[in-house]
Structures are given as structure tokens and as C-alpha cells.
Amino acid sequence: MSKKKIVVLTGAGMSVESGLRTFRDADGLWEEYPVAQVATHEGWEADPVLVTKFYNMLRKKCWGVKPNEGHKLVAELEKKYDVTVVTQNVDNLHEMAGSTHVVHLHGELMKVCSSRDVDDPRYIQQLTPENCEVEPGTKAGDGSLLRPYIVFFGEAVPNISIAAEEAQQADIFIIIGTSLNVYPAAGLFHYVRPGVPIYLIDPNPISVGGSVKQIQKGASEGMRELMKILG
Numbered sequence: 001m002s003k004k005k006i007v008v009l010t011g012a013g014m015s016v017e018s019g020l021r022t023f024r025d026a027d028g029l030w031e032e033y034p035v036a037q038v039a040t041h042e043g044w045e046a047d048p049v050l051v052t053k054f055y056n057m058l059r060k061k062c063w064g065v066k067p068n069e070g071h072k073l074v075a076e077l078e079k080k081y082d083v084t085v086v087t088q089n090v091d092n093l094h095e096m097a098g099s100t101h102v103v104h105l106h107g108e109l110m111k112v113c114s115s116r117d118v119d120d121p122r123y124i125q126q127l128t129p130e131n132c133e134v135e136p137g138t139k140a141g142d143g144s145l146l147r148p149y150i151v152f153f154g155e156a157v158p159n160i161s162i163a164a165e166e167a168q169q170a171d172i173f174i175i176i177g178t179s180l181n182v183y184p185a186a187g188l189f190h191y192v193r194p195g196v197p198i199y200l201i202d203p204n205p206i207s208v209g210g211s212v213k214q215i216q217k218g219a220s221e222g223m224r225e226l227m228k229i230l231g
Helices: 041-046 050-062 069-079 093-097 160-171 185-191 219-230
Strands: 004-009 083-086 103-106 109-115 147-150 172-176 198-201 212-215
Touching: 004 069, 004 160, 004 185, 041 050, 041 185, 041 219, 050 198, 050 219, 069 083, 069 093, 069 160, 083 160, 103 160, 160 185, 172 219
Parallel strands: 004 083, 004 172, 083 103, 172 198, 198 212
Antiparallel strands: 109 147
């Protein structure tokens, strides 16, 4: 018998317990750096050195954190289910926890790419903990500057169509740690077939209406509760 398919959509709240601050909360990362400076194409064009250093700093922080229990429980779902994780996060904590099928919507912090053609696979490089800093001015194989493999604000989200297809195939859809304010990711649960159970784990009340069952807890505690519900 084929396994039931679970699709898990995760946002910044998934990684908070690991010690990574969210971008949008009051003490979030954007407070120190204007978004326009470090997360837009215009910001990159204006000051690639600043942007390169900002992401070097984020990578160093990221290598210092570990997956939390929530990440591990999401990975554990693979024992019984066919699981796809669709994440808005640029960290690699899902992979570190053992999830084997992760779709990154907003790019990956641990990768760098050509600034001429972001998605050209020939020039996408994976960084390592020992080698996670990019010297400003370093070039990609096509001669353009190496830039973070991040979807900047205002850029297209290339993996959104893959994520939408996954959502359409889900037998169970789980949302963890996202306010559902950021599009196009926020619209993904509209692709879920009628009658498919949708669970939303977030400590803040979020009104999405419909048949969404909210577990008003953080990622780890919420996942523990959901594991009981799923049996």
C-alpha cells in the first residue's frame, strides 16, 4: 500500500526555538538592516560588499545552531508517510534534522550563485561550515559577482509551482510557524484538495477560516501534539 502524502509548509517560527530570530518580529533581523539594503536586487546592485558581508554574518550564525525537536519530529514523519517539506526559511535545519525532500521557496543561505543568472545550476555552489564566508568581489564561473542564493524581495519565486503541485497531492497538509502574510507562499494552502485535513501550528492566533485546525503552540510542542493526533 502506498504511503499517505504529507506536505509541511514551514516559516520562520519553525526555527525560532533553534535560536534563529525571525525577520518580521519586533526584535527581528530587519530592525538592524533596512530590507532595501540587504534583501533586494537594488540593494545588491548598490552595495554588493555590504550584502555579501550581511549574508556571511547570517551563515556564521546559522552554522552555530542545531535543529530543534520540531524539525526532528517533521523528519520522523517520513517513517510512516511520504513527506515533502516546503519551507520559506533559508536555513538548512530541516535537512540537518533528516528530512530528505525539502523545497526551498526563498533560496538557501548555504549556497551562492551567479548574479547574472541566479538559477543557472552550473554556477550554484554549496558552502561548508569551514568555508562559509565569501570574500567580497569573488566571481562566479560566468565572470559575474557571486551573490547569495536567496530570492530577494521583488524577485520571482521559481519553486512556487513545484510547491503548488505538492500541495495539490497532499493527503494531510501541515503549516508550522508562518503568519501566512508572505505571498506567494501564503496562498499554497488554497491548492489543497477539499476535504484534506489542514493543521496549523503557531503560538499566535491566525485567522485562516475554513476547516483549518489550529494548534496554538510553538513548533516543538505543537508537533508533539500533532504526532498524537496522527497516531
